[in-house]
Amino acid sequence: MKTGTTWLKSLALCIIQNPNPNEDILTMQNPHFFVPTIESTIYSTKPLQIDIYDSSAPRLLHTHLPYAILPNSIKNSTCKILYIARNPKDTLISMPKNDPYPLEKVVDCFCSGVHQYGSFFDHVVEYWMESRRRPEKILFRKYEDMRSDPKGHVLRISKFMGKLVDEKEVDQVLWRCSLERLKNLEVNKNGSILLNVPNTSFFRKGEVGDWNNYLTPEMEERINQISRIKLEAFGLFL
Secondary structure (H helix, E strand, O other), rough: OOOOOHHHHHHHHHHOOOOOOOOHHHOOOOOOOOOEHHHHHHHOOOOOOOOEEEEEEEEEEEEEOOOOOOOOHOOOOOOEEOOOOOOHHHHOOOOOOOOOHHHHHHHHHHHOOOOOOOOOOOOOOHHHHHHHHHOOEEEEEEHHHHHHHHHHHHHHHHHOOOOOHHHHHHHHHHHHHOOHHHHHHHHHHHHEEOEEEEEEHOOOOOOOOOHOOOOOOHHHHHHHHHHHHHHHHHHHOO
16 A cells, blocks of 8 residues: 655655755665665565664664554654555555455455554554644654645654754755656666565555546445544544
């Protein structure tokens, strides 16, 4: 599922650079190489540049784990969490198109929470609720909002990360991290940083509302019903 994680990783990297005009880290490797997914490091095709167990220096890490099973060493530490969520229908449609199952089956699994990291809806609402309880710990962003006001959200993210950037630097960050640019960088058109996962697979259309081209009215309504119960009941509208 694609909710904007690759974009968020790229933005965070550039913000950390602040951004360095003489070094564009995104041209060196795929963003997922520099911000490794903790539970996927066993499948890395290249040696990691950071020790994920060494917390002595600031670093960027990623996980798919639900909030409920994050270790207390994360929950109770000073580390901050950036979370990005996306409309559930676009999230579903972003799944790899080489999926061997028909769309009806994919929708059924999605709505039933059959996924290696559990229900999409439970995952999102857990982080949403915790972000409202501890806004200094978790910054919850919506993909659609970031697309409509990228400058404002980059400034908000940089402030949350403690790495302030000015408006000129924001323009540079957004240019470096634009989907079209990332898709066309050589490091993303070739190679693989994870076993059997080509770098090209991290990029799709990134469009808002693309689900309209795939889902039937019945599929749409089924997902909407679950959203009303599991998300909107808690004040979260995606």
